Amino acid sequence: DAGVIQSPRHEVTEMGQEVTLRCKPISGHNSLFWYRQTMMRGLELLIYFNNNVPIDDSGMPEDRFSAKMPNASFSTLKIQPSEPRDSAVYFCASSFRAGGETQYFGPGTRLLVL
Amino acid sequence: EDKVVQSPLSLVVHEGDTVTLNCSYEVTNFRSLLWYKQEKKAPTFLFMLTSSGIEKKSGRLSSILDKKELFSILNITATQTGDSAVYLCAVRNQGGKLIFGQGTELSVKP
Numbered sequence: 001d002a003g004v005i006q007s008p009r010h011e012v013t014e015m016g017q018e019v020t021l022r023c024k025p026i027s028g029h030n031s032l033f034w035y036r037q038t039m040m041r042g043l044e045l046l047i048y049f050n051n052n053v054p055i056d057d058s059g060m061p062e063d064r065f066s067a068k069m070p071n072a073s074f075s076t077l078k079i080q081p082s083e084p085r086d087s088a089v090y091f092c093a094s095s096f097r098a099g100g101e102t103q104y105f106g107p108g109t110r111l112l113v114l
Numbered sequence: 115e116d117k118v119v120q121s122p123l124s125l126v127v128h129e130g131d132t133v134t135l136n137c138s139y140e141v142t143n144f145r146s147l148l149w150y151k152q153e154k155k156a157p158t159f160l161f162m163l164t165s166s167g168i169e170k171k172s173g174r175l176s177s178i179l180d181k182k183e184l185f186s187i188l189n190i191t192a193t194q195t196g197d198s199a200v201y202l203c204a205v206r207n208q209g210g211k212l213i214f215g216q217g218t219e220l221s222v223k224p
Contacts, residue, residue, distance in 0.1 A: 033212070043157070043202065043214040056211055091156055102148065103212060105156035 002026070004106030006092050012112045018080040021109045024073055025094030033103060034067055034077050035091040043091075049075065082113045116141045118205050120215035128223050131193050135218045137203030138185040147179055147186050148212070150202040157202055160188070193222045 005024040013019055025032045033048040047057040049069045057067070064083070069075040079086055089110050093103040118139045127133055139147065146164045150157035161170045163179035163186060170177050174193075179186045190197055200217040207213070 042216045043204075045212060045214075048211065102159050102162055104159065107156050 004092055004094050004104055006090075006106040006109050008109060009107060010110045010112075012114065013082055014114050015083055016081045017113075018078065019082045019086075019111060019113075021077040021079075021090050021092075021111070023075045023077070023092030023106060025075070025092070026104055027073070029094035029096050029104075030072065031095045031103075032069060032075050033093040033095075034075070035093065035105075036088045037091060037108075038088045046077070079111075082111075084113045087111055087113050116205070116207065116213045118203055118213050118215035120201075120203050120218050122218060123216065124219040124221070126221045126223065127193055129194055131222075132189065132191045133193060133220060135188040135190075135201050135203075135220070136185065137187070137215055139203075139205045139213075139215075140184065141205045141207055141213060143208040144181070145206040145208050148204045148206065149177055149186070149188050150204065152200045152202055152217070153198075160201075190220075193220075195222050195224055198222045 004026055007022045031050050034046040035043055036046055037043045044059055046059045047067045048055055052069045052072060065079055067077045089108045091108045092106045095103045121136045146162050148162045149160040151160055161177045163170060166179055166181040174191045177188045198221050200219050202217045203215040204212045
């Protein structure tokens with residue numbers, strides 16, 4: 001049974017470029033979470049969706065970040081324009097429901113903005 | 115503001131030692147507390163705790179929650195080098211949001 005799938009696994013880009021990170025949750029899970037992890041700030045929740053609807057985006061750092069979930073099997077996190085301080089590992093996680101189930105993490109996308 | 119605090123931030127022990135990792139929290143509408151292990155990749159789930167005083171156990175790892183004092187501990191007995199990792203504590207509120215602690219970096223020396 002496939003886990004959470006993220007792509008790309010690594011991304012190197014130049015400041016000012018648009019970056020799109022992709023996530024496919026575990027089939028049957030209806031909650032999806034985007035996290036960012038850095039040495040300085042640890043693991044931070046950016047946004048989460050329940051049944052494809054964004055529930056809490058209070059962790060999204062600023063307007064340069066946006067996330068969509070057009071259907072139950074796909075989500076994107078977009079950064080436009082990217083900045084060096086956006087360099088981090090971005091994790092996507094999914095759970096059967098937002099309130100009471102374990103979240104399963106994808107392998108992460110390691111982003112480096114030069 | 116909801117927060118989760120773990121201690122110690124880092125720990126170095128020798129194989130065979132027993133370690134106790136701590137997690138304290140202040141979260142409105144507490145739902146559950148989770149422990150994750152993170153090696154050089156994504157966090158992997160260890161335990162989910164919802165009730166006070168009931169120990170969860172998996173092999174050499176065990177964990178317990180105290181909802182009155184707002185903390186949890188994760189014990190690892192007879193540590194092995196493969197236990198070296200960052201251990202993350204996270205607390206879930208009613209809305210499903212997970213608030214993570216900063217993690218405890220455990221290094222087990224042979």
